[in-house]
Amino acid sequence: MAKRRPFGRVRKLPSGRYQARYRGPDGLDRPAPETFRTKREADDWLADMQTELRQGDWRDPDAAKVPFQKYAEAWVAERPLALSTAELYGILVRVHLVPTFGRLAIADITPAAVRTWRRARLDAGVGPTTVAKAYALLRTIMGTAVSDELIRRNPCQIKNGGTVHTPERPTASILEAFAIAEAGQARYRALVLLAAFCGLRWGELIGLRRQDVDLDAGMIRVRGSMSELNSGQRVYKAPKSEAGKRTVAIPSSVLPVIVRHMKQYAERGADGRVFVGAKGATPRRNHFNLLWHKACTAAGVKGIRFHDLRHTGNTLASHTSANTRELMTRLGHGSSRAALIYQHGNQEREREIAAAVDEMIVKALKRRPGPNGHAGGTDG
Incomplete structure (x- = not known):
């Protein structure tokens, strides 16, 4: 017969092991999840359970x-x-x-x-x-x-188990970025240069509308990005954090290319798409990658992915006098908490950063011989 106790009870099973039982706060009679080798072990388990009940730490084992x-x-x-x-x-x-x-x-x-x-x-x-x-x-x-108080401890205890270790990606030089842009289709020349010198992501570029491009001020407003699902569906979404919403200045050496693109390729109307494929569709990443690889091959540039152009923009901006906060503003980096600081970047300071980047572009282009031995232009 089970022995009565102040809390719970213990009985010896035919196997020789001991079973502990107690009445939970829900009124149900509950057994321990396992049997015990000795009566002392069963008593100790009940003592721990009683402590949990007194401290309010009890969890429904069935849940x-x-x-x-x-x-x-x-x-x-x-x-x-x-x-x-x-x-x-x-x-x-x-x-x-x-x-x-x-x-x-x-x-x-x-x-x-x-x-x-x-x-x-x-x-x-x-x-x-x-x-x-x-x-x-x-x-x-x-x-x-x-x-939810279903378990006491998270079983995922692997240090850095969720950390993604990726090798450092190469950075395209100024001349390489221009070479790729000029070797590819003309309708995507502005896309490549904005990625390289303004640090815009693919989705942000594809999501741009005519109203987001202020040619007079030489500024681009990033309000969101276009995301492509595995099903092929495209979804326009807001940035992951408020820091992703930003205004970026266009370097002067790149601006003529953007002006020409807006005249020749961008859709009409304030909500018109800035980048449109040859058949009038929004460009898809997999199709553009084919064009990208062809352009890289034609330009003699190896090992550069389109997203690596952001590293170019980041590297050039970091070589200016911009501080960390200003760099994060330009590139749209930052957590939701940091966004309260970064999303209000100073536009005048942003223009100064773009001007400093432009100086590097001009110097690099002057060293590149053109058809007649002169520096190659950016508006051809």
Whole structure:
């Protein structure tokens, strides 16, 4: 017969092990999740449980029995995510997390299981960046489970497990950026130069409208970007942080190319698209990449991706007298917290930075021989 105790009770099982039971705050009779080798171990477990109840730390053990797949899918569905982010999270959950953790209860996911899963993903040839993103998502989901009081401790304990280690990318020189722009299709010349000397991202460039380009002031207003989903759908969205909303000055040496582009290729009307494909469609990244590689080959430039042009803009701006805050303003960097500081960048100071960048462009172009031995122009 089970022995009565001030809190809970312990009984010896036919196997010789001991079972501990207690009445939870919900009124239900609950057994310990495991049996014990000795009565002393069972007593100690009950003492710990009593302490948790007194301190208000008790968690319903049944709540953590929810399968990971159900919890993770609900986690993604409940959050106000951008479509592209929701799509990415859905793929990470479905392809990389559910096959291993899907049927496991939240409470049964252990640090050892997480370490084994991560190693298996890497050994299977999954890219380190993808594994890092999947791990970071798993850690965030399990962190929510801790906040929901389903589990006590996040099982994702791998130091820097969610850190993406990427090799330093090359930086295109001023002359290389102009060479690529001039070797490619004329309708994309302005796109390449704005990426290189204003630090605009692909999505920001494709999302530009005529009203965002002030040719008189030589300024571009970045209000959002165009994102392309795996389904092919394009979505215009606001920047991830307020710092992404910014006004960028165009270097004077590049401005004539932008003026010509607006006259020849940009759509009419305030809401007209600045960059349009030859058949009138918004350019797609995969199609443009083909043109990009052809232009790089024709220009004799190797190993440069389109996004690397942002490094060019960043490097040139950093060589001016701009401070960290001004550089972050120009490039649209910053967390939501930092955006309160960075989003109000001084336009006059932005023009000064652009002027300093322009001086470097002019000097570089003067060293490049043109058809008649003179410096090559930027408006051809």
